[in-house]
Amino acid sequence: MRKIIFLSLAVACLASCDKESYRHSIAQVYPTPGTYGSLFADQLKDSIAFTTFDSYQITTNDSWVTIDPDLAYMKIENSYWYEWYMSVPVTFEANATGETRDCMISVYNYGPDDWSATMTISFLQFGWHNISRPTPAYEYGSNTYPVRATFSLTDSATQVVDTLAFTAYNDWTLACDDSTFVHLQSTSGSAGSNHAPITLSPNEESADRSAVISLTSSGVTTEITLTQTANN
Numbered sequence: 261m262r263k264i265i266f267l268s269l270a271v272a273c274l275a276s277c278d279k280e281s282y283r284h285s286i287a288q289v290y291p292t293p294g295t296y297g298s299l300f301a302d303q304l305k306d307s308i309a310f311t312t313f314d315s316y317q318i319t320t321n322d323s324w325v326t327i328d329p330d331l332a333y334m335k336i337e338n339s340y341w342y343e344w345y346m347s348v349p350v351t352f353e354a355n356a357t358g359e360t361r362d363c364m365i366s367v368y369n370y371g372p373d374d375w376s377a378t379m380t381i382s383f384l385q386f387g388w389h390n391i392s393r394p395t396p397a398y399e400y401g402s403n404t405y406p407v408r409a410t411f412s413l414t415d416s417a418t419q420v421v422d423t424l425a426f427t428a429y430n431d432w433t434l435a436c437d438d439s440t441f442v443h444l445q446s447t448s449g450s451a452g453s454n455h456a457p458i459t460l461s462p463n464e465e466s467a468d469r470s471a472v473i474s475l476t477s478s479g480v481t482t483e484i485t486l487t488q489t490a491n492n
Contacts, residue, residue, distance in 0.1 A: 286312045286369045286379050289345070296362070296405070297383040300390040301355040302478035303429040308381050309347045312336070314369040316346070322363035324353040325383075350383075354478040358387040360407050389475055389482040393425035411484040417463040417491040424456040424484065428477045438471035442486060463488045 290309035291297035297306055308318075317333040328349040336344055355361060363383050368375040384405055388396070394413040398406035415422055424434070433448045434456055445457040463469060473484040 286310060286377055288379055299385045301387055301480040302389060304352050307347050307349050308365060310367060311343050311345050312369050313343055316367055316369040318367050320365045325363045326351040352385055354480045355385045355387050356480045360384055360386050390427040413486045415460060415488050417489050420460050422458045427453050430478045432477040435474045436471055442471045460488060464491050466490050
């Protein structure tokens with residue numbers, strides 16, 4: 261009989277410990293655990309998502325990142341059986357550095373007296389726009405993600421039509437530094453997926469010629485170099 265009582269007490273203790281551990285769990289939902297969230301230079305809004313059984317607070321030391329102040333802290337009554345799903349908006353400043361930058365957002369939980377359970381969520385913000393034509397050429401540093409990107413488009417001497425393709429996350433403009441042979445059919449637009457036609461004058465010269473097209477959105481400019489080959 262005594263063995264049965266001891267066993268019951270042990271089971272109760274384990275159940276209590278499991279319940280306590282389960283109650284304090286916090287789990288990342290978005291971005292996918294083990295990955296970075298990623299944004300382009302003019303992409304200014306995203307969110308983080310996680311589940312928790314406890315009160316939480318969210319902090320970041322990066323000055324270009326702002327957590328929604330109404331959801332950066334929330335007091336939740338400890339609950340063994342109810343799991344809260346939280347989606348918290350995050351605002352980013354436009355990235356005008358020309359290079360990828362990263363940030364870390366920390367989520368703490370348990371309660372006011374013990375903020376010891378920590379989860380770190382990371383984002384990358386590229387220093388260029390989301391351009392699909394021309395295809396970007398990436399430069400990598402010591403990290404696995406691209407640090408810089410360049411955009412080059414080459415057309416033949418007789419080619420007179422081409423197109424830029426990009427997704428802008430805010431209003432955008434296009435401008436060209438040489439309008440003698442490059443003519444932009446669209447010079448501005450609103451957020452969304454865009455195709456911007458270009459017309460070219462045939463190159464009758466014996467040398468290549470180039471122009472720079474600038475895509476600007478959210479105060480950030482990405483340059484596209486267009487080269488038209490010589491008439492050989």
